[in-house]
Amino acid sequence: MAAAFLSELNPKLEEIADVKTAVSEAVINAVIHGYGMEEWDGPTQARRKSAWIHMESGLSDNVFEVSIEDKGCGIPDIKTAMQPLYTSRPELERSGMGFSFMEEFMDEVKVESTFGEGTMVQMKKKIGIVEQMEEE
Amino acid sequence: MAAAFLSELNPKLEEIADVKTAVSEAVINAVIHGYGMEEWDGPTQARRKSAWIHMESGLSDNVFEVSIEDKGCGIPDIKTAMQPLYTSRPELERSGMGFSFMEEFMDEVKVESTFGEGTMVQMKKKIGIVEQMEEE
Amino acid sequence: MKACKKNGQYLMIQMPEEIDHHQTVQIRQAADESILEDEVRDVIFDFGQTRMMDSSGIEIIMGRYRMISAFGGQVYIMNADTRIKKILFSAGIQKIAEFIN
């Protein structure tokens, strides 16, 4: 989805990969941590549970914005959660680098979460800055 | 995003590719037809315009659902638009197969659109049906 | 582009694992340059690595066909798996391209 927007702006290939990586981290976090889907034992249980992710992404003024929202378990302590290498699920082979990668690849990352209610990650990145400056 | 959900259900690889294809068609339609971004001449113009896509996807009762919504130009005649090979943009090398692929790969496709206001595509697909039957 | 190899009059295009609009924009640019500058006659699309494809995969084949068929060129499709073949057939690509193996 992100790539669809960005490719129209002739961004650097790196920028597309950056955005894809950051979005991928946030979405998989919603699925694995928010809804704990790694534990759903396949279709049988999926029949009894449900999980929704809300994603909004857009472009204005050369800034690509995306927000990823889940109605999962929420994060009790955002500051701890965002520390590099921190993971609440080491048993799942999680690296704890998800938030670090989002911050590394995007210009801005904001996390809002209410424990027991859900999480929203909002990210921004300027795209195609080089061309912009050349044109001015 | 779709793949993140689906991979937790041990679906057939085909099912993931089906969903990815259908979502890819709907998103690129929003970008190209809805917002006409193929004509935005890069970052300069992007600074003056904006484009937003709203995507919601979820899983309940083994059914994967996704909706893709834009606030772009809308479709004047949905019936014509959904015909195989119909495209309003042959000059862009569009195949006119977007809606056909969505219908081929998903179990259900619903399109709502108001000319001048935007378009919403809703799609559903049952996932992992084989396992579900075996388990019963 | 790394994905294009020229062998005499052939242009061989290695298609990516996932073919969507974004990928085809790049392939198209590189392919068209090659077709025009090097006067390539035939184009071979190698789908050996491809697992997912949307309709932009159809577009890129049809577009190249239009460019080269006027000069007697031919489009070939190689190594497409069952799934990709099904997609290509559902769009009628067999009418304009020859499937090899």
Place this chain on the structure above:
Amino acid sequence: MKACKKNGQYLMIQMPEEIDHHQTVQIRQAADESILEDEVRDVIFDFGQTRMMDSSGIEIIMGRYRMISAFGGQVYIMNADTRIKKILFSAGIQKIAEFIN
């Protein structure tokens, strides 16, 4: 799995173009089977085709390292481009894996 090749004691894992959680689930399964059943000692990850990677790429390397280092095995990383190298370094992978070329 097609992406794994065994050469003597080495397991060579061909990483995909885009590495995300979904892709690594599959690679992990195949790799672990191979490591356990065939008593592979060293693992080589070939990133030659990889253009995009999220943190699941880190996880799969660290996990395999944990499995094989106990038995004296070593993890190697091959053909990573500048971008992928930067990502791997930012997670400290150079401390547990050797970069070849």
